[in-house]
Amino acid sequence: MSQIPVSIAYGSARPLSLSIDPARLRLNFVPPPAVAGLTEKLDELLEQPLEFPALRQAIVPGDRVALVLDQRVPQGEQVLSSVVRLLTSHGVEAGDILVLQPADLRGQRARDPRGALAPEAARDVQWATHDPTIEDGAAYLASTAGGERIYLSKKLLDSDVMVILGATTFDPVLGYRGTGSALYPGLSTTEALRKSMGQGHDELGPDDSRPIRQMIDEIQWLAGLQFVVQVIPGAGGMAGGVFAGSADAVFREARAALGAAWKIAAGERAEMVIVSVDEPASRQTWFEIGAALDVARRLVSKDGRIILLSQIQAPLSEGMEILREAHKPRDALKPLRERQPADLIPATQIAQALDWANVYLLSRLPGDTVEDLCIVPLNDIAEVERLVEQAEDVTVVGAAHHVSVTAS
Numbered sequence: 001m002s003q004i005p006v007s008i009a010y011g012s013a014r015p016l017s018l019s020i021d022p023a024r025l026r027l028n029f030v031p032p033p034a035v036a037g038l039t040e041k042l043d044e045l046l047e048q049p050l051e052f053p054a055l056r057q058a059i060v061p062g063d064r065v066a067l068v069l070d071q072r073v074p075q076g077e078q079v080l081s082s083v084v085r086l087l088t089s090h091g092v093e094a095g096d097i098l099v100l101q102p103a104d105l106r107g108q109r110a111r112d113p114r115g116a117l118a119p120e121a122a123r124d125v126q127w128a129t130h131d132p133t134i135e136d137g138a139a140y141l142a143s144t145a146g147g148e149r150i151y152l153s154k155k156l157l158d159s160d161v162m163v164i165l166g167a168t169t170f171d172p173v174l175g176y177r178g179t180g181s182a183l184y185p186g187l188s189t190t191e192a193l194r195k196s197m198g199q200g201h202d203e204l205g206p207d208d209s210r211p212i213r214q215m216i217d218e219i220q221w222l223a224g225l226q227f228v229v230q231v232i233p234g235a236g237g238m239a240g241g242v243f244a245g246s247a248d249a250v251f252r253e254a255r256a257a258l259g260a261a262w263k264i265a266a267g268e269r270a271e272m273v274i275v276s277v278d279e280p281a282s283r284q285t286w287f288e289i290g291a292a293l294d295v296a297r298r299l300v301s302k303d304g305r306i307i308l309l310s311q312i313q314a315p316l317s318e319g320m321e322i323l324r325e326a327h328k329p330r331d332a333l334k335p336l337r338e339r340q341p342a343d344l345i346p347a348t349q350i351a352q353a354l355d356w357a358n359v360y361l362l363s364r365l366p367g368d369t370v371e372d373l374c375i376v377p378l379n380d381i382a383e384v385e386r387l388v389e390q391a392e393d394v395t396v397v398g399a400a401h402h403v404s405v406t407a408s
Contacts, residue, residue, distance in 0.1 A: 045242065
């Protein structure tokens with residue numbers, strides 16, 4: 001019987017190419033391609049958005065515009081450039097535009113997103129990352145129906161027009177990240193960030209009701225959010241789709257497109273699951289590693305083998321240090337809950353995967369660092385190929401950090 005060719009991209013390395021007997025290959029999930037002509041597509045959407053007038057009709061010369069650019073939006077610089085170009089061509093001064101980014105729990109240093117702007121705009125457009133530790137950096141917005149007092153960035157509340165440029169993705173706590181989750185808790189206070197943390201809801205699917213997501217939707221209404229741009233991921237860290245218009249309509253359409261592109265049914269578990277993180281190496285964090293291993297855990301048999309292809313080189317963060325110090329991965333779960341580190345979610349996901357299966361990692365980390373986490377380090381592709389040859393059956397999921405596994 002002829003072999004099935006399988007190609008798995010990870011980081012900036014050459015994709016891993018395998019040939020697997022079709023009788024042994026349970027699933028080969030291929031990530032959706034990047035959207036073609038992103039700039040042209042977005043220009044059309046800004047002129048003919050979903051359930052909203054053209055964006056140019058919502059602005060007047062002299063408006064102070066806050067563009068809330070969420071962290072890690074696929075091709076975010078390109079999206080920002082299109083929106084700034086439209087604003088400045090319809091009377092908004094570049095100096096009256098603020099690009100405001102929420103606090104990033106991943107601990108990565110913020111990168112100036114203005115690199116794709118025209119030179120004059122890049123010089124004059126303002127850029128700030130919200131710091132929730134600054135005492136007077138947030139002001140009172142309103143109270144929710146449940147009595148929660150909500151504070152948001154003063155810079156945001158001082159603007160005349162607010163537009164969110166974000167990504168709609170699966171999220172273990174929210175179900176779906178997108179639209180108003182760029183506002184809260186990342187543009188609020190340290191107390192809001194603390195209250196919003198959690199280890200995720202293992203028993204819930206992304207479409208199940210979650211109180212924190214409902215509160216975020218209420219906050220975006222209280223803030224008067226109307227126009228948003230949302231991107232769903234595609235292969236290689238690129239945009240797989242883009243949507244613009246009213247917050248509710250865009251979130252509805254983006255969620256549907258995300259599900260069609262990135263949901264997979266669990267099916268029968270495989271003895272070996274190969275997953276990858278295909279973001280550029282510089283953007284790989286423990287959050288992507290945790291998300292990919294969480295997907296693999298839901299697809300692999302108990303005590304089976306998970307192979308994770310990555311190029312991560314990030315140091316161990318607080319939660320990962322807790323995992324490293326634990327006698328067994330399961331023993332890390334309680335101290336993680338108690339100490340609530342910023343990387344609570346990925347550390348929990350990794351601990352749960354290690355408790356369920358044997359994990360092998362191809363990365364740019366030192367081998368002893370990987371071993372300290374109870375993970376088997378892989379030095380090269382040849383080791384991966386040997387492991388695959390030994391497997392009874394195999395499931396392959398490229399770009400697994402974007403995937404949601406649903407019950408079959």
